[in-house]
Amino acid sequence: MTTVLKTEDLRKQFGQLTAVDDVSIEIDDDKITSIIGPNGAGKTTFYNLLTGVLEPTSGSIWLRSGEGDELADVTDAEPHEVAQAGLSRSYQITNIFEGLTVRENVRVARISHEGTRLDFRSRATGDESVEADVEELLELTGLTDIADTPCDTLSHGEKRTVEIALALAIEPNVFLMDEPTAGMNPTEVTEIVSLIRELDADLDATFVVTEHNMDVVTDISDRIVVLAEGSILADGAPEDVLTDERVTEAYLGSDSV
Numbered sequence: 500m501t502t503v504l505k506t507e508d509l510r511k512q513f514g515q516l517t518a519v520d521d522v523s524i525e526i527d528d529d530k531i532t533s534i535i536g537p538n539g540a541g542k543t544t545f546y547n548l549l550t551g552v553l554e555p556t557s558g559s560i561w562l563r564s565g566e567g568d569e570l571a572d573v574t575d576a577e578p579h580e581v582a583q584a585g586l587s588r589s590y591q592i593t594n595i596f597e598g599l600t601v602r603e604n605v606r607v608a609r610i611s612h613e614g615t616r617l618d619f620r621s622r623a624t625g626d627e628s629v630e631a632d633v634e635e636l637l638e639l640t641g642l643t644d645i646a647d648t649p650c651d652t653l654s655h656g657e658k659r660t661v662e663i664a665l666a667l668a669i670e671p672n673v674f675l676m677d678e679p680t681a682g683m684n685p686t687e688v689t690e691i692v693s694l695i696r697e698l699d700a701d702l703d704a705t706f707v708v709t710e711h712n713m714d715v716v717t718d719i720s721d722r723i724v725v726l727a728e729g730s731i732l733a734d735g736a737p738e739d740v741l742t743d744e745r746v747t748e749a750y751l752g753s754d755s756v
């Protein structure tokens with residue numbers, strides 16, 4: 500077991516409101532960790548701090564870029580620096596080029612990670628390693644059959660899968676998945692849950708998930724961290740956390756799960 504991501508007394512205040520209240524946590528590489536909590540608990544703010552989108556009020560963030568590396572302080576890093584350091588986040592569809600095919604999107608993400616200046620529309624890129632990586636990413640995420648489909652004709656579930664492929668294109672050491680099943684129908688939910696499980700088994704990346712669907716959380720998590728009012732309320736195995744009275748009360752006191 501290795502710690503891949505760590506926060507120490509991480510805090511974010513918006514004026515008088517403390518959205519993340521001195522959170523100290525260590526994420527280990529041998530588990531899928533879900534970070535859950537009622538509305539307004541601070542999950543999005545916490546993710547935004549981890550990815551460099553927001554600057555912490557105080558505290559620190561540490562990230563391990565790959566096997567054998569030491570934890571590095573990324574507290575003050577910009578979002579692109581955090582991504583380069585090995586932390587990827589699936590944004591809800593916002594970074595898909597709708598007019599391009601699935602393969603072209605994955606190629607753009609891969610090339611932009613490689614920093615290679617190539618015309619991604621050209622078939623004759625000449626860069627076989629990029630093409631091999633693209634095909635591998637398509638295969639890993641089950642997108643090979645729809646690789647030539649323009650993204651603007653895909654279903655919502657297919658787009659969410661493309662988004663996962665794009666996040667994986669940077670070869671993350673830690674992959675933050677933001678509500679991976681949001682807006683999906685039950686069949687799509689089942690498919691994405693089994694995809695996440697397969698990816699977790701096939702890749703070295705460590706998965707951290709926020710999710711409102713409790714069936715998915717129960718199904719997918721080895722560890723659940725519950726945030727409430729910016730603090731960690733509970734942290735442990737699903738069977739312990741989900742039966743914890745304080746957790747039930749925190750959810751009952753909010754207007755949604």
Ligand SMILES: Nc1ncnc2c1ncn2[C@@H]1O[C@H](COP(=O)(O)OP(=O)(O)OP(=O)(O)O)[C@@H](O)[C@H]1O
Nearest residue numbers: 513516517518536537538539540541542543544545
């Ligand atoms: N930019 C901001 N300015 C002021 N307050 C903010 C800002 N962003 C978030 N907040 C507040 O911080 C608290 C935590 O919000 P956050 O969005 O992180 O919670 P969340 O757990 O992600 O909620 P949800 O599940 O509803 O998305 C809330 O009270 C919210 O209103």
